[in-house]
Amino acid sequence: MNAPLSPQTAPAATGYNFAYLDEQTKRMIRRALLKAVAIPGHQVPFAARDMPMPYGWGTGGIQVTAAILGSGDVLKVIDQGADDTTNAVSIRAFFQKTANVAVTTRTAEATVIQTRHRIPEKPLKAGQTLVFQVPIPEPLRFLEPRETETRVMHALADYGLMHVKLYEDIAKHGHIAKTYAYPVEVEGRYVMDPSPIPKFDNPKLSMSPALQLFGAGREKRIYALPPFTRVKSLDFEDHPFEPTRFEAPCALCGATDSYLDEVVTDDRGTRMFVCSDTDHCEERRADGHRGLLAGDDLVDTITREADVERDDGAPIVPLP
């Protein structure tokens, strides 16, 4: 009885329902999803199940994915934009095993994309569904600790406090210092936490042709943005919302319009900036775009460094 399970004794998917969750649970989650889609930005409570992984690893997103996944779907899972990090690999393997669905790393090919903390760079299209993993669904949580009170505030659209937070940021730092999980207002009504995506991604939330679903497992909340929902990042008239901008292009693919990760490359402070969306970066490189540190022509790059031009024609700023 206590014999350790090996892959041989536990073959894929037997003993589980399709996509792990039982049908009644999926039905419950779909009801919550329908309500969430009907009231964009409104947090709908749902009876989140215990999943075979710890809270904080995407249990909310996985339950949403499990509830909407069909056998014909093509699944992509990203974690901070990357397809190859532990979280993404594990979740992808989980659904391959329990639902036997096709998986991909290509944004354009996926029908369901589960994501942690990013929206893919490639614009989404109608028919695609983006599932966000949400740690804290309540945008007012750190401003008002009482859940009873935040619910009333949402019900009455009493959001003055949210702007007090932004006011404080400007008073202290001269600008709104929030760079991720930047609060948004949905269709002029609900204030919503877009999950900890960088504010760089906020503009992509608005008027997206794709369906966007948000699942918070520990907090047991689901919310949604139906396609073509107007989403506005909160700001002041005289301090408008500004997405993050980067000084340098991606070191691998030369992209100047993507969100970059900082990678420390040695112990003397050398760093490189690369696209956080690995699929986007790979596709660009496959199309022949080259950044300053793209491995295959590194030598070439160094020799050309002085007069090399960026993709957009601007002169390159050498990395420190």
Add this chain to the structure above:
Amino acid sequence: MPMPIPISTPPLLEARGLTKFYGDRLGCRDVSFDIREGEVLAIVGESGSGKSTLLSLLSGQLPASAGEVLYRTRAGEIRDLAALSEAERRFLFRTDWGFVHQDAARGLRMGVSAGGNVGERLMAVGARSYGAIRAKAEDWLDRVEIDPTRIDEPPTAYSGGMRQRLQIARNLVTAPRLVFMDEPTGGLDVSVQARLLDLVRRLVADMGLAVIVVTHDLAVARLLSHRIMVMKQGRVIEEGLTDRVLDDPRAAYTQLLVSSILQP
């Protein structure tokens, strides 16, 4: 502080037969009065006499066991407070009303800068220009005699008297018509009290505010109010113009209260 009050205007707030029981225990019983713009009403009495209960009933924070509170809105309608929706009640609270607590920590956000504290109500009613909010906050800090250069400090860095003045600025920034004050000078030393009372008197006169101030301090009542209601064991035992009540108290309890003030 005599000031003519036109009797012809309908009252801003009218209480009728207000009664509150906490189970078997009496909070207050059968309180009726009215108040007009520009008028300051003091409710005095010892601890446990039902003053704070009455204030909570009047401001709609507690449901009354019996009786009603009628309020004349800016639109001129007379509304029963108990019949207001939560949304309407909150809107009144952040536009037309102010509430100054005895403990400034209850009336302020202690983790937020003074400017944020003053600006909160403006932002709650839709102000979205940082510059305008900040200019208005600076103006109000100045009006309550706080150095506007301290606008970015949190109230924790302020003295007790400054906190109380900040609380007043935060409440008056939306130009309310009715302000409730619960022991506004409690816990302040005498010279600070005097300054605060001076300030309140000036603001009341400038803005034509109606103020209901609860206090156990007869000196505060005398300096601030036009009329006084004396409460004991949940009932109003004496009511009238401040000077009349304090100079010629009728009820035995009021005589006791008045005689217990130290005469300088």
